[in-house]
Amino acid sequence: MSELPAADATTRVFLVDDHEVVRRGLRDLIDDEPDMEVVGEAATTAQALARGPALRPDVAVLDVRLPDGDGISVCRELRSRMPEVACLMLTSFDDEDALLDAIMAGAAGYVLKQIKGSDLVSAVRTVATGQSMLDPATTARLMHSLRDPEAAKPPEDERLAALSERER
Template structure:
């Protein structure tokens, strides 16, 4: 049976004692270190090289997110679970960007926490179900924002032309599909290349595919 080596980071001693008592009921869990501040967490992680760090966010001398970033950079094999009372969207995103493998709230049950540690130790990622919907909304919003930024300078008709270029259509085919003259299509193509800073149709097609123009048009973002 593989032993999972754990470090507990929380500025409240009573929380650390309670977590240690809970986790060490498991024969395959061993708490190798505790820390009560961000700086102490980083130093003890370097000293003990735990498999999993159970990390609070609010800590004296810094915060758990910055400590997580430093630990993950120095010890890529160490996984960090944020165990916190805070469900703010910004903190969740910052923790993920810092390299946390899990984000769970302190209201979690003891069995769920043990399962979370096991999963993270196996290399899985885990987000508390109560904050997952908000994370997904942020991801979708970021995706829409990125697509909108990629195509913001193009008119609706230019977007349609670009989408057809991405499908490999010729100017004649585009003209027939959009009921335009070939000369008008050529003008649109020139305008698209100029606005996007591209040199030719191949680059335009690659740009459209890379920034997912089909999804952009399907979601109606180009008609805003």
């Protein structure tokens, strides 16, 4: 079982997003909170894997799509090196496959960038305490498609027949 931050401890947050303006906005939101601090940032997968373990964050906020890879791989690698870190995926893309991959990689949360700032801060707090935080609409669609895979399939097009289900 992972250790949770003490009630009076500051939650250490690591930001990974390829857009500087997003990182700056996240830093402003998080650093305004008395119980949180941003301990570092990265714009690429390589930077995240080099900096993250050295910073020992409690929470890593990860963009799903990065220029040299993806945040899901970063999540998997960070969690293998630091099982106690909680990964919160933050993405523009409402993608069921990415949500499932993130969960399988060990992410504690998955939220869309359309989230309100106060809700994002709450999501960071939620995953920092060992709980899960998943975007409700994406999760509902994923659960529906898992329960009824036939309903989620698009009409068959012979051009798509050669592709796997995931490629489609």
